[in-house]
Amino acid sequence: MQGKAMQTGQSQSYNNGFGFYLHVLWKKLLIVLSKYYRVAFLIEQRSHNQDIYVIIHGSIYLFYLIIFMSYISYIRCYIVH
Numbered sequence: 001m002q003g004k005a006m007q008t009g010q011s012q013s014y015n016n017g018f019g020f021y022l023h024v025l026w027k028k029l030l031i032v033l034s035k036y037y038r039v040a041f042l043i044e045q046r047s048h049n050q051d052i053y054v055i056i057h058g059s060i061y062l063f064y065l066i067i068f069m070s071y072i073s074y075i076r077c078y079i080v081h
Contacts, residue, residue, distance in 0.1 A: 026067055033060050 036056060 026071075029063060029067060033063060036060060 036059075
C-alpha cells in the first residue's frame with residue numbers, strides 16, 4: 001500500500017505540465033539526434049567530407065543548447081514564483 005502511494009506521489013509530482021513536456025521532448029530529441037549522429041558518421045566515412053560532419057554536429061549541439069536553456073529558464077521561473 002505504501003509503495004503504491006509513493007509511486008503515485010512521484011508520478012504526480014513529475015507530471016507538472018511544462019516540466020513533463022520538456023522531459024518527453026528531451027527523450028525524443030535524444031532518439032532523433034542519435035539517428036542523425038549515425039547518419040553523419042556514415043556520410044563522413046563515405047565522402048571524407050568533414051564539412052557535412054561539422055554542420056550536422058553543430059546543429060545537434062545547438063538543439064541540445066536550446067532544450068537545456070529552456071529547461072533552465074523553466075526551473076528559474078518555477079523557483080522564483
